[in-house]
Amino acid sequence: MINMVRCTPDKELARVRSKFVDKASKELINQLLDDILEDKILNDGEKDSILEENSSRADKARCFIDTVKKKGNKASRKMITYLQSRDPTLYNELGLSCGPPEPPEPPMEKKWSTTLIPTTDSFKNEKLNNRNVYPVSASSSRNRVALLITNIKFTNEKFSRRGAEKDEANMEKLLTSLGYEVVKHTNLTGKAIDDSMINFSKHPKLKETDSVMVVIMSHGKLGAVLGINHDEKCDDEFPINNIYKHLGSEKCPALLNKPKIIIIQACRGDEGGSVLVSDAANSALVCDDVKQPSPSPSAGDENLEDDALRCVHKEKDFISLLSSTPETVSYRHPEYGSLLIQYVAEVLNTCAHEDDIEELFRKVMQRFEDFSVQSKRQMPTKDRCTLTRRFYFCPGL
Template sequence: MAEELHRVRKKFVDKASKELINQLLDDILEDGIVNNGEKDSMIAEKTSRADKARCLIDTVKKKGNEASRKLIAHLQSRDPTLYNELGLSSGPPPPAPLEAPKEQNWSNALIPTTEAFWCKKQNDRNIYPAAKSSIRNRVALLITNIKFTNEKLNRRGAEKDEANMEKLLTSLGYEVVKHTNLTGKAINDSMINFSKHPKLKETDSVMVVIMSHGKLGAVLGINHDEKCDDEFPINNIYKHLGSEKCPALLNKPKIIIIQACRGDEGGSVLVSDAANSALVCDDVKQPSPSPSAGDENLEDDALRCVHKEKDFISLLSSTPETVSYRHPEHGSLLIQYVVMVLNTFAHEDDIDELFRKVMQRFEDFSIQSKRQMPTKDRCTLTRRFYFFPGL
């Protein structure tokens, strides 16, 4: 803007009237561009109109671009004809300097919620109820497959995942039912047993965490290889914990986290499980019944219709057809980020927001051409769920 004033200086000095100069002097005094002494000096020492105009424009130029922009804006308001004749442009105010984004400080331990925060949420109908008695009856299922019959499929680093998830679940107030190295059938059996756990009647929620190799729609058991399909269908989770098979969990949040590949392509590049790999992946390659006739005529007041599948939210470690990465020493990327985000934000954020922040962590994940993006799946939560850790 100072350059603009320099460009029109001669024409302004020739054209500006004495009255306009005095008005502009009042304007820049009010703006704080000059003080009373500077204004009085220009009026007293410069007797001719041209000298006053010349002193005005030179003084403002020296004050910088912002001062010059304000003078040009005042000139536009005071004398639009001269403003247009000079070919000036006041331009928009310069944007405020952008603050550098603050680096997030991740907590190594779970931050407890406050009593006041919990009390504030108790009467909100948009939030799942979480009485202190039900929080104390929380229970979670943790299944980790580490060692496989085919040793080439062993998941190095999964021990770290198991330890990290058990610590997190315990900190969140869940009694952890833990299983390690299960076949597909054993995973299914453990899910059925979990659906009958006596604490489910009193809990406010459950968590299920399964970590293994996988493919689209299934988690693989420890006997899986090229000759043997040892699988646990992910859909069975929803069947065993749904309204029909597990009425104890009716209207209660069921939080599912699955660390397993869902394919071997798209979004990332397959890597081998060799000892020198910085990251490895968990890929090994790599209809509802119709109501019977007459049901609509039932009149038994003891019966009621409920949603077959409701109050679930699942976080899968990758999008369909793609792999998930695991560090042989530090564990799976998903589990690392889940622990970091929940430790830092579970005291104030609901589960949907927590999962969003986990996904956001993967936006900046990039090692060479490798990419991974977790996805929320089959979310049927009708309210917000808070963990309220530490109560």
């Protein structure tokens, strides 16, 4: 058996060039030129040149097929397909074939925006009238406020975080673009971080805002962010759990039912991210605390309080993005800053106009799927998410 190997489309045109020049009518040439022009394989100048600079029909046909052939297989395949449609008789007479199907083009790599893309009016109207979306208005967005804490220089200089200045600048730019007034602190001890959280929980804008963001960037370990005095001999820590205490329903009623978005760039241990890590098995689902109110108290209970009081969830409407999984490190470039902050800025600039916060965080995590420098791995983690609705930033509201 003889294996028949089909020529590529450009070689097919070269093979039938002489017959096409002899056989193609003036009307067919004009039709094919229009088809190829509409497909943007030729431009207006090239079409005019073929028609105006060649006086005879044969010269037009010769110039046309040569021009298309030089543009490669994709252009040649298009011309053969159009010829089959316009003049099947000539197509069969020439013995043409389109050859094997063209392989699909690889998906284009997403281009990340360096500036915030605004939301369209139609998108705002659709989402903000949805009961499953946290309310956002022009008034509430003008009262947005964010806390930005960056530890760069440590008392022990060997712990100083080169590149963190870039993180601070990137986050301040992003938060401001999203409409947040930025309360910024740099180089704080663990206690000072805690004090700044308490002061932030009393910010006068919280009553009118639709959301808050808290971004803390420092060294860290599991469950804590490190203050600038931390070293081998001194534990200077801020417990991450304090964020939820200070901004929770009991300590900060102004943020009741409002999204509280937390981003923490800090290591959560000293192991590499390629190590398999399992979360603790402890569950907070059931609470047998004796201080909890009895379910369904009777109407005759002597200790019932005033009806104006109401029981609310202790912790609700939070979502957090931590830079790595438990026990593992996160990475920072000494010139460009932390990978997490770079990706957060790119994803929110590009997608915040149409995605809610959970989808945005998922896309940030997705950026790390293919991240690999030698044996280094890092995977951010969504943590303690208690959002009951979708939250959209609606930039440009």
